[in-house]
Amino acid sequence: MAMESMRMRRTIRKFTNERISESEIRDLLLAAMYAPSAWGKRSWEFIVVDDENFKKELGNLTPYSSQAAMAPIDIVVLSDKNASNAWIEDASVAAEHINLAAAKMGLGSSWIQVRGMNHNAMDAEVYLRELLGIPSNYGICCMIAVGHPAEQKSPHREGEFMPEKVHRNRFGMQAAA
């Protein structure tokens, strides 16, 4: 059930050395391609990075990307800005589909932000574009580091429901108890 997959999914940043098979990679990408997209444009594209040298670079890309170097693969999520003005949303939804599919498949994954991040004094997107040869019309949303988990985290709990985050009809209005 989708709800159970969402509850179980946690950000995993530590991975074993076990490989991710080509069929697992395909399934992760297939899940991404099932994502909704604005106007059905499917503006996203994906770069699967498994080269050790590139992964090392990804690990140093931002202050919060070190797990990218350790993961067996990183999936860079791009979107064609010319295809859709909702490219950020298209890419984000696809990225989260990868996260959810990974959890369901018993893998661990973590979202690593690229858009708007810095690489040293440089824009991380500019650096990554140059590194991986990404054309200028593609926006880079994020990378998803994926591997077999080497850490365990508790699933989310039903008790995490936060009524104060929910408004009814107008902001600030609560549903009647």
Ligand SMILES: Cc1cc2nc3c(=O)[nH]c(=O)nc-3n(C[C@H](O)[C@H](O)[C@H](O)COP(=O)(O)O)c2cc1C
């Ligand atoms: C938009 C977005 C950006 C994130 N950026 C990073 C990141 O750069 N590095 C990282 O290790 N985790 C990143 N995360 C993962 C969050 O830290 C994580 O989702 C949050 O702490 C909640 O934990 P959970 O995913 O286990 O529920 C990001 C998550 C989202 C949705």
